[in-house]
Amino acid sequence: MTFINLIEKRKSIRNYQRSKLSSNDLKEIENFLTQFLDGENTLQEDIDIDFALIEDGWEKEDILKGRTGYSGNPILAPHYIALLSESKEGYLLNTSYVLEQLVLKAVEMNIGTCWISVEKDSSDLKRDLGIATSGEIVALIALGNPKTRIPYTKKSATSRIGVEDFVYKDKWGNTVKYEEIENMGIGTALHNIRFAPSWANLQPWKLIIDNDKIILTVGGTKVDNKHLMLDAGIMMLYMEKAFSQAGINAKWNIYKEESKSDFSKYNIPSEYTIIGTLHI
Ligand SMILES: Cc1cc2nc3c(=O)[nH]c(=O)nc-3n(C[C@H](O)[C@H](O)[C@H](O)COP(=O)(O)O)c2cc1C
Numbered sequence: 030m031t032f033i034n035l036i037e038k039r040k041s042i043r044n045y046q047r048s049k050l051s052s053n054d055l056k057e058i059e060n061f062l063t064q065f066l067d068g069e070n071t072l073q074e075d076i077d078i079d080f081a082l083i084e085d086g087w088e089k090e091d092i093l094k095g096r097t098g099y100s101g102n103p104i105l106a107p108h109y110i111a112l113l114s115e116s117k118e119g120y121l122l123n124t125s126y127v128l129e130q131l132v133l134k135a136v137e138m139n140i141g142t143c144w145i146s147v148e149k150d151s152s153d154l155k156r157d158l159g160i161a162t163s164g165e166i167v168a169l170i171a172l173g174n175p176k177t178r179i180p181y182t183k184k185s186a187t188s189r190i191g192v193e194d195f196v197y198k199d200k201w202g203n204t205v206k207y208e209e210i211e212n213m214g215i216g217t218a219l220h221n222i223r224f225a226p227s228w229a230n231l232q233p234w235k236l237i238i239d240n241d242k243i244i245l246t247v248g249g250t251k252v253d254n255k256h257l258m259l260d261a262g263i264m265m266l267y268m269e270k271a272f273s274q275a276g277i278n279a280k281w282n283i284y285k286e287e288s289k290s291d292f293s294k295y296n297i298p299s300e301y302t303i304i305g306t307l308h309i
Contacts, residue, residue, distance in 0.1 A: 031274060032221075032270040032271065032273075032274045033271075033274060035133045036133070036221060036267070038136050039132065039133065039226075041142070041144065042141030042143055042175045045141060045174060045175060046173060047087065048174060049084070049107045049173075050108060050140060050172065050174065054140065055082065055084070058110070058138075058140075058172070059082065061134050062110070062131065065078060065127050066078070070127070070130060072122055072123045072126045072265065072281070072283070073119050076114060076117055076119065077163075077164065078124070078127065078164065079114075079162045080112055080113070081160045082109075082110055083108060084108055086105070086106045086107045086108045087106075089109070089158065092154070092158055093145075093154075096151070096154050097146065097147050097148070103145060104171045106143070106171035106172060107172070107173040109145070109169045109172065110128075110131060110169065110170045111147075111166045111168075112124050112169075113165060113166055113167070114165055115165075116165050121255060121259055122259075122304070124168060124262060125258075125259040125261075125262030125263045126262040128144070128168060128170055129225075129226070129262075129266050132170060132226075135170075135172060140172055140174065141171075141172070141175035144170060144226060144228075146228065146256065147166050149255055151167075152165075189223040190223065190232050191207075192207050192219050192220055193207055195223075195232070195234050195236060196219060196235075196237075197236065197237045198239075199237070199238070199295075200296050201295055201296040205238070215238075215272070215275070215309070217271075218268075218271040219236075219271075221267070221271045221274075222264065225263050225267040226263060227260040228256035228260055229252075233247045233250050233252060234264050235248075235301060241308060242306050243268070244303065244306050245261065245304040245307065246297055246302060246303050247260055247264070247301065247304060248301035254302075261302075261304045265281055265304065265305065268307050272307070279307050280308050281306070281308075282305055282308065283304070283305040284303045284304055284305045
């Protein structure tokens, strides 16, 4: 399946069948995850990460309650994958860049998934889940067979903002018509990245196109920085993939505080965080 097919089909599943996934499916998922352990297909290969598969998900409800999910309400599922990471600069971006690839792999396998938020201090959760692997549990992904069949419907355009709502040209606030973006040859790619999931579907992204560079920022909502950074890492993945599918080899430069002055010309407001520049 192409990236576009995957993201059109992808949606969060919050009700699962009691049955477990087959051992073949679980093995395929575990094999898929091994690439990331060596730093392959990650944003930063110098950040140590690991995964824990929680096989008996239904038995973990009491442990997850109050500590995971929106307002402490976990999504109940037969399995979970936890991503554990060393807590180091850039680790939240790296986590979501990796975990969303797992979500897309599951879509290809017709397996339901849902991102589950984990509170910032997750050391007790880790202990109670019996996870011995080192690192912080950054997030969980629920895995299982959806209770109702996932119909192949194109994602409703109404659940996402339009391209013109989050893309500026040359500087902050300078809106641009979709036709103009299409004329630049990047209309389809920017249309597709809107399908990126985000915490509470807040879609906190703003982009600035500056010739062959696209600057990604997130913010503007009263959302915890952790969620914003996870949303940003997913958007980095979607931008890279969407441009690649459009035949454009795009590469990220992650923002560094030292280069702050290079960005002053864009007038980015202080409530937005600059994430990086995609060179297209
Ligand atoms: C970082 C992150 C954390 C999320 N946490 C939760 C969660 O705790 N509970 C939940 O039900 N959904 C969670 N979601 C799923 C979003 O609500 C969902 O992706 C968004 O509403 C868009 O819907 P869709 O995935 O069906 O396209 C999370 C998504 C992201 C990206």
